[in-house]
Amino acid sequence: MMTDQTQKSRTQFNKLQKRLRHYVGDAIADYNMIEEGDKVMVCLSGGKDSYTLLDILLNLQKTAPVNFDLVAVNLDQKQPGFPEEVLPNYLSSIGVSYHIIEKDTYSVVKRVIPEGATTCGLCSRLRRGTLYGYAEANGITKIALGHHRDDILETFFLNIFYGGKLKAMPPKLLSDDKKNIVIRPLAYCREKDIERFSAFRNYPIIPCNLCGSQENLQRKAMKVMLKTWDRQFPGRLETIFTSLQNAAPSQLADRNLFDFIGLTREIYGEEIADQRASLITAGLEVLEQ
Numbered sequence: 001m002m003t004d005q006t007q008k009s010r011t012q013f014n015k016l017q018k019r020l021r022h023y024v025g026d027a028i029a030d031y032n033m034i035e036e037g038d039k040v041m042v043c044l045s046g047g048k049d050s051y052t053l054l055d056i057l058l059n060l061q062k063t064a065p066v067n068f069d070l071v072a073v074n075l076d077q078k079q080p081g082f083p084e085e086v087l088p089n090y091l092s093s094i095g096v097s098y099h100i101i102e103k104d105t106y107s108v109v110k111r112v113i114p115e116g117a118t119t120c121g122l123c124s125r126l127r128r129g130t131l132y133g134y135a136e137a138n139g140i141t142k143i144a145l146g147h148h149r150d151d152i153l154e155t156f157f158l159n160i161f162y163g164g165k166l167k168a169m170p171p172k173l174l175s176d177d178k179k180n181i182v183i184r185p186l187a188y189c190r191e192k193d194i195e196r197f198s199a200f201r202n203y204p205i206i207p208c209n210l211c212g213s214q215e216n217l218q219r220k221a222m223k224v225m226l227k228t229w230d231r232q233f234p235g236r237l238e239t240i241f242t243s244l245q246n247a248a249p250s251q252l253a254d255r256n257l258f259d260f261i262g263l264t265r266e267i268y269g270e271e272i273a274d275q276r277a278s279l280i281t282a283g284l285e286v287l288e289q
Contacts, residue, residue, distance in 0.1 A: 099138075169184060
């Protein structure tokens with residue numbers, strides 16, 4: 001017999017799952033992330049985000065208006081103490097096609113990066129290169145990553161504060177070599193919703209001891225900043241994310257995005273005024289007839 005508390009938890013889970021499905025479905029539709037016949041590689045790290053991504057995509061696959069295949073891929077970077085059996089056991093239990101890539105990028109990172117320095121950049125590049133290579137060799141048409149809205153906003157402010165760029169993580173990206181398309185179906189999803197969903201699902205989380213244990217990372221500072229804003233100013237993060245979808249190049253200062261050099265009164269001022277005057281004159285002539 002189901003208790004009131006159990007019923008309440010089930011109701012909360014259903015609402016949360018519906019919300020995440022809605023956000024993921026909207027992101028896929030808005031950016032044409034998945035098309036008929038796609039073979040989508042879901043990059044599974046063992047963290048809450050990638051587990052949730054796979055879960056929601058499997059759910060959507062059953063009702064999607066297009067047919068697509070999913071394969072879960074994990075990169076075993078040979079970190080000391082990494083529980084190699086966790087992901088295969090989980091993926092086998094839910095009947096998902098998967099592949100484990102074994103490549104010792106951990107030793108490379110530890111050899112190249114000085115003790116105490118941030119390993120995230122090199123680790124990410126090595127991981128990305130390996131996954132891209134697998135995708136090309138196995139007919140993968142889309143590479144799905146588990147980055148969510150908070151990741152995108154953190155990256156946006158990191159680039160502003162430390163990189164001098166208005167740049168974030170796009171929901172859909174063509175790789176530099178033009179051979180792979182990366183998609184982020186969780187782009188509209190909030191991290192706190194993913195955390196709750198993960199807790200409901202009780203995923204076998206695998207912590208990252210390589211970069212996750214490093215303190216004082218700039219990204220952690222961005223995360224604290226955004227969480228503080230979210231508590232103090234409800235709705236602010238939604239507004240900031242919406243601004244990423246409403247760029248106005250003529251109101252910024254990037255000469256590569258807008259022709260400020262060619263912006264003159266003669267072309268953009270007098271010419272438009274003359275056109276408007278001609279239209280008004282033509283309209284008056286029609287009325288007089």
